[in-house]
Amino acid sequence: MPQLLENREKLRHRSTEAVRFAVPLVFQDDEPVIWPRTLNLIQGQTGSHKSRVAALFATVMIAAGIPACDAVGLARHGEEGQSYTLCYVDTERNASDDFPFAIQQMRERAGYARNEHPACFDFITLEPIPRAERLKALGQYLEYVRGKYQNHLVIVLDVLTDCISSFNDEKESLLLVDMLNRFINSRDVTFLCVIHENPGGVKARGHLGTEAQNKASTVLQVAYMKQANGEATDVIEMRYLKRRNGSPGLSFHVAYDEATKGLIRADATAVAQATASRRAKATPNELAPALATELAFGPLASGELEKRLAARLGASARTIRERIAELAATAEKLPNMAGCECVLTKAKDGKETRYSLTPVGAD
Structure with a gap:
């Protein structure tokens, strides 16, 4: 008890001071x-x-x-x-x-x-x-x-x-x-x-x-x-x-x-x-050819692209959304169906976001 009371007094005093x-x-x-x-x-x-x-x-x-x-x-x-x-x-x-x-x-x-x-x-x-x-x-x-x-x-x-x-x-x-x-x-x-x-x-x-x-x-x-x-x-x-x-x-x-x-x-x-x-699904090696196939005929709305890729690769829409957001942000080079180097780009079409494979160097 003496030790407890002594510690209490120290705390009472310390609590009145500016704490650094x-x-x-x-x-x-x-x-x-x-x-x-x-x-x-x-x-x-x-x-x-x-x-x-x-x-x-x-x-x-x-x-x-x-x-x-x-x-x-x-x-x-x-x-x-x-x-x-x-x-x-x-x-x-x-x-x-x-x-x-x-x-x-x-x-x-x-x-x-x-x-x-x-x-x-x-x-x-x-x-x-x-x-x-x-x-x-x-x-x-x-x-x-x-x-x-x-x-x-x-x-x-x-x-x-x-x-x-x-x-x-x-x-x-x-x-x-x-x-x-x-x-x-x-x-x-x-x-x-x-x-x-x-x-x-x-x-x-x-x-x-x-x-x-x-x-x-x-x-x-x-x-x-x-x-x-x-x-x-x-x-x-x-x-x-x-x-x-x-x-x-x-x-x-x-x-x-x-x-x-x-x-x-x-x-x-x-x-x-x-x-x-360490990604078990929608790895870069799987995602690149899948994107080339789905975007072969032009841009797709983000929701539709996510839906198609999720079905093709057996991954969740959330996983696909994260993967394609990374690819768009890093501008990683990806091949299209013709083998040309492209980057995944996105653009607003009204309220909708659409993804495309844009050839490197194109406007």
């Missing part, structure tokens, strides 16, 4: 995505490069300047007088080559020499610690770095579920999440946690995943874009499923670069092709 909201720590394409003193998740299926995504965020935080990171649009905010220490806690990579190489990459991409040890970068591995003892070890490490560094701490936990004996153990899951929340609320700490998804779904794994998703301010999903037949493309979609003070759905696309062993911004053409390939 925290400045976001990290932006994605100028949109705020990570805020200080929050819990944040990076989730995805096995093999989706979640750890490399976490490394991109880590690089932003430890960089000497205020960079854009690896050209994928991540950047740290530019408020003066702020400093951060990034503590990377790994649980599964080996200490002989995998984790040391990841540390090297983060340092070098942040502008440091390979043999340089910046004061703003700390790291450990829990891999040698038995699972039954990891929660205690993590708590001891958090206390250690909180006492060692005076500035704001950003803790990366890669992988969160490996910090306890079982991700389905309700008691341990709650103990871990409660511990993270205590550090967030009273110790000036931000957590960025990597976690696996359940196979075939978007839910983070186990009881721990459910608790973490509920408490998280930002949830970033990392997944390969798939074709209609289920096969993965080379494009990785990074979608913010949840974002504090921001609408969900913000997304961008990256690809794995073999030369640098890292992630780079995906080529716009590759993204367009991956997007088109």
